[in-house]
Amino acid sequence: MEMQTENKNIVIEIQSLSYDYRNAEGEPIARGVRNVTLNIAKGEFCVLLGHNGSGKSTLAKLLNGFLLPDEGSVKVNGIDTTDEKRIYDIRSKIGMVFQNPDNQMVASIIEDDLAFGPENLGVPREEIETRITWALETVNMSEHRHRSPNKLSGGQKQRIAIASVLSMLPEVLVLDESTAMLDPKGRAEVMETALRLNKEKGMTVILITHYMDEAIKADKVIVLNEGEVVLTGSPSEVFSQKEIIKKASLELPVATSISLSLREMGYNVDFSLTDKQLAESICKLK
């Protein structure tokens, strides 16, 4: 009985998943992911960290059936991604936002772009209308509804890209390096939107990034290296593993790195994730 209630809360279930990129002859040419087992629960804010080529984007593409596993399985709401007949059930439940905002918009008017997903799913017109209004309000872009995306900033474009997948009413929002091309202001905008969606609407978010500071506010951090999951846990659990983080070619958040160095030098500061925490614990020293 207890097992069942737990299963109910799991949106994505990944079982010993492996995938290799292959050439035309079917020989593996590049490593994708190796033996990944993961569960992502409803309402979780999950950050997938890894350097370039660590397999994080491969993992994202395995989530909605863009790639199919060599071994193991990926299940979304209990539906296997290899189930061809239900692939669109999966894709409409996993809203995927990519790196370059320009390359994921189909229409020259923002509301038309938001309508594209629900139109493809055959949603009735009146319903599309309410979904567009809701999605634009959610990302705070309502006043741009009838405008062209061309004149927006990077952060605004990416918020529109988020709204465009929200109009499909997904259960999971996957941001595949969606902050990588943005300036700090744009990154903050996208992060704020993702966090708000998670906190206020209970949206499950999977954020794929190589910026460590974006992982601080996550419920769960997953670190990938060479296609394998090397760490999973809360931000403080993960970032206290200095050696493993280093081995995965990643850097600790600045505050964490300073607090750990200070501790090594014998000062009694708390382990800190944010600048604020660090400042407070340093102030407490005297």
Place this chain on the structure above:
Amino acid sequence: MREVSFGQYYPSNSAVHKMDARVKLLLTIAFIVMVFLVKSLYAYIAIGVFILLTTLVSRVPVLKVLKSIKAIIFIVVIMSIINLFANAEGKVLCSWWIFTITDGGIITAVNLALRLIFLVMGTSLLTYTTTPMELTDGMESLMYPLKLIKVPTHDIAIIMSIALRFIPILMEEVDKIMMAQKARGACFDRGGLLQRAKALLPVLIPLFVSAFRRADELALALDARCYNATPNRTKYKKATLAIRDLIATLITGIFIVLVVAINNNFWGLY
């Protein structure tokens, strides 16, 4: 960013903007056919007046419509010059070496220039007053009979919509690549025609590479948003015919009859 006036939507709330895209498309086609059939200068004047009036009603700045000619001015000039010398009918006005200018030649050259200019002005008026989405939806709707013989009309409409969306993006990209090449000492405005064409090669190759990369990502984004998930796709914006479409069709119809009459000198004006 470079100004691309051809094919860009000019937002406004005019009666022309509100017209059904399908009606606008059909009327534009009728207009194009008419422009090609007309031969008399007086009829061209009538067409000019019609375009001017339509522009005023649509509230698109006249200057903007005139600017759309800029893109084809080179072709117009070349074609006119060729026609000027190629047509040797009529009275010889002046003659030098192998070149002779006749009044017949002048008339053909002027006719051709006006024809091309009106063609571009008419079609750009269509794109100024119709959003790309309306336009492609309209085309899809007009192509409906083709759907019965299994032509993928919806895919064609999406391809056109995406093409229109990416025009300004790729233009911006050309500017960026040219600047990057200039920073490395490339020169685009010196030398003969062949040299200039050669200088553009380092611009075109990166442009193509990036266009293909964009296409790849776009394909993924389309799939991620369930493109082709169901054959029962719905339409968010449904075009409906209104009284104004009927009025516009009537006015254009009357005008076409008028131009044909003038062209055939029905009233013996000239």
